[in-house]
Amino acid sequence: xxxxxxxxxxxxxxxxxxxxxxxxxxxxxxxxxxxxxxxxxxxxxxxxxxxxxxxxxxxxxxxxxxxxxxxxxxxxxxxxxxxxxxxxxxxxxxxxxxxxxxxxxxxxxxxxxxxxxxxxxxxxxxxxxxxxxxxxxxxxxxxxxxxxxxxxxxxxxxxxxxxxxxxxxxxx
Amino acid sequence: xxxxxxxxxxxxxxxxxxxxxxxxxxxxxxxxxxxxxxxxxxxxxxxxxxxxxxxxxxxxxxxxxxxxxxxxxxxxxxxxxxxxxxxxxxxxxxxxxxxxxxxxxxxxxxxxxxxxxxxxxxxxxxxxxxxxxxxxxxxxxxxxxxxxxxxxxxxxxxxxxxxxxxxxxxxx
Numbered sequence: 001x002x003x004x005x006x007x008x009x010x011x012x013x014x015x016x017x018x019x020x021x022x023x024x025x026x027x028x029x030x031x032x033x034x035x036x037x038x039x040x041x042x043x044x045x046x047x048x049x050x051x052x053x054x055x056x057x058x059x060x061x062x063x064x065x066x067x068x069x070x071x072x073x074x075x076x077x078x079x080x081x082x083x084x085x086x087x088x089x090x091x092x093x094x095x096x097x098x099x100x101x102x103x104x105x106x107x108x109x110x111x112x113x114x115x116x117x118x119x120x121x122x123x124x125x126x127x128x129x130x131x132x133x134x135x136x137x138x139x140x141x142x143x144x145x146x147x148x149x150x151x152x153x154x155x156x157x158x159x160x161x162x163x164x165x166x167x168x169x170x171x172x
Numbered sequence: 173x174x175x176x177x178x179x180x181x182x183x184x185x186x187x188x189x190x191x192x193x194x195x196x197x198x199x200x201x202x203x204x205x206x207x208x209x210x211x212x213x214x215x216x217x218x219x220x221x222x223x224x225x226x227x228x229x230x231x232x233x234x235x236x237x238x239x240x241x242x243x244x245x246x247x248x249x250x251x252x253x254x255x256x257x258x259x260x261x262x263x264x265x266x267x268x269x270x271x272x273x274x275x276x277x278x279x280x281x282x283x284x285x286x287x288x289x290x291x292x293x294x295x296x297x298x299x300x301x302x303x304x305x306x307x308x309x310x311x312x313x314x315x316x317x318x319x320x321x322x323x324x325x326x327x328x329x330x331x332x333x334x335x336x337x338x339x340x341x342x343x344x
Contacts, residue, residue, distance in 0.1 A: 009208030010280050013236040016268030017186065018316070036181030047299055056300050064185040065237055074264055081266060081306040081314055082293040090262025092246055092311065094253065096188030108182050121254035127219055128228050134253040139264065142253055144190070 020074035020088045027071045028059045034115020037061040054080040094142040108145045192246035192260045199243045200231045206287020209233040226252040266314040280317045
């Protein structure tokens with residue numbers, strides 16, 4: 001924190017996660033129809049944009065706890081952020097989704113695969129106390145489905161940890 | 173949702189956001205010292221990994237509402253997910269951070285710039301009712317700092333919208 005103290009800080013909060021996508025309809029189908037996330041579909045189509053102004057068409061999902069997951073074409077994201085389109089290619093981010101039963105890891109991965117996602121390999125145990133596997137959405141954005149192994153010490157109470165990680169653990 | 177109904181759905185929730193980073197210390201400094209996000213520093217260093225097993229060293233921030241932001245070396249993320257390292261290069265994702273005053277957009281962008289982030293351009297108004305600007309963290313992960321313009325119609329109550337978007341709007 002800077003010398004001016006409290007005024008210098010940024011509230012530690014993320015309100016929206018925007019995923020740059022190649023095809024809005026395809027990604028909407030993956031998350032809404034494949035995974036079952038609630039959405040009112042594609043909105044904002046009245047904002048058509050231009051060569052330099054981003055368009056407004058997007059699909060949003062209000063997740064539990066109010067966090068919003070937003071799908072937005074990569075080209076529009078680049079225009080909106082004022083960066084080169086190559087900058088928003090790829091995805092060096094993974095979203096951790098915690099489940100309460102070990103078998104739910106396998107179930108969610110299979111569901112994602114059937115919905116058009118990719119599953120790079122089978123789930124695995126990690127020495128920091130979890131059983132987990134990854135899938136990629138149609139644009140390659142990674143998700144990790146995580147089950148905390150009871151008494152592995154990563155969390156005090158794995159049942160509660162489906163709602164929240166503790167900061168004393170290692171990466172999901 | 174599949175034919176088996178409820179059992180087929182995935183709970184719409186993200187518990188952890190893991191950012192692939194090039195340098196844990198540098199990213200920790202950016203988020204903790206630069207932006208003021210709370211963290212207990214780098215943990216999990218006892219899990220050293222191998223050529224094929226990911227290491228456990230990470231830094232975590234518990235954000236408001238319990239969402240965890242985790243920093244993890246890109247190379248380890250690739251090993252953990254079982255994907256090619258090239259797959260986790262770049263960042264086609266933006267994190268929306270809503271503020272309650274227009275001047276906070278400028279303040280947070282300046283703070284991010286001073287902390288070692290990049291600001292591609294000045295903030296801008298968008299026709300869907302907001303004033304916003306982007307910054308990139310040291311690895312290029314994008315953040316958008318958003319102020320909802322009152323009576324622009326995007327949200328019913330901009331003051332409340334610092335806590336939550338509504339799904340009737342367009343992208344941040």
